[in-house]
Amino acid sequence: MTRSRFFALAFALLFVLAFAIGTTPVETAQAPAPATGPRTARDAALAARQSKQLTATFVGADTCLACHDDKAKPLERTPHGKSADPRTPAAAEGCETCHGPGSAHIEDPSDPATIKRFDKTMAPRNANETCLSCHTKAPITLWKGSAHDARNLPCGTCHSVHAAVAPEFLLRKTSELELCASCHRLQVTKVQRVSHMPLIEGKMTCSSCHNPHGSTNVRLLRVGNWINESCLYCHTEKRGPFLFEHAAGRESCVSCHDPHGTNTHAMLVARPPMLCQRCHIGTRHPSTIYDNTAVQARSNRIIGRSCVNCHQNIHGSNHPSGQTLVR
DSSP states (O other), rough: OOOOHHHHHHHHHHHHHHHHHHHHHOOOOOOOOOOSSSSSSSHHHHHHHHHHHHSOOOHHHHHHTTOOHHHHHHTTSSGGGOOTTOOOOOOOTTHHHHHOOHHHHOOOOGGGGGGGOTTSSSOHHHHHHHTTTTTOOTOOOOOOOOHHTTTTTGGGGGGOOOOOOOOSSBBBSSHHHHHHOOOOOOOHHHHTTTETTTTTTTOOGGGGOOOOTOOOOGGGGGSSSSSHHHHHHTOOOGGGOOEEOOOHHHOGGGBBBBEEEEESSSGSSSTTTTGGGGOSSSSOOOSSSEEEEOOOOOOOTTSTTTTGOOOOTTEEEEEOTTTOOOO
16 A cells, blocks of 8 residues: 555545544533522521512501510610601601511511511621611711621621610610620720720720721721821821931831720830830940940930930921930
């Protein structure tokens, strides 16, 4: 067989094989159809609730009061119960403004899916959607994506519509400090120290600095986009600009101060000169008293025991010779 005949025969075999493969039906595995049912018990309850509430109608607040009089009476003393205000639930559909139409609930009160129940059976995000349908203005506008929203906290964690304890904001505790202490125990404990923010004296509250519903700053700080902007909102005398700035203060106020409280003057995180020696190590003033067998007479632990005796303009200086932030 010559080479040309060999290639011709091979080409013919390949053509026949390709034609056979193209005409033979190929069985392909069918992908399983996606599940249409709810994946969890909570999703099933939500689907049932939505289907029943879509066909329900409003029955009026008087019908609700026939059974839930103990829930409605305390509500009348809250902002939600002021029917004279057109923005409140009482001015709209009463109880059904938040809990949804109640006709299906009247027909079968034992079925929890016939009415919105703001309890542990409802997903926090679904409960919050009801509140956010009315509370859309500041300071609630930054709630979605905030630290508390990311932790899936419902509004009912801090607020109670029917059983509020505090007269303001329908809080579950008698004060903001007590409410925040239920989760942020470390920060509230610091307020009890010698040098602290005047929270226990009642001159300010946690929300004076923080917005629990969200902010553009870190740590839910109410003002600015970084820590110093929040501090300088009140401590304007430290704002500057300065001819000579203290690098630690320019970077962050919390480099030297604990904003909730310490046992050191001015809420410093450590006592001078140990605080200063965290950055200024072995400069013009020796950091230790002893150098081998000799006593360092220029040690900053002997001379007044505090750097700010001389370097008083610690936040910054505008004096031409104030490079060392001296008085």
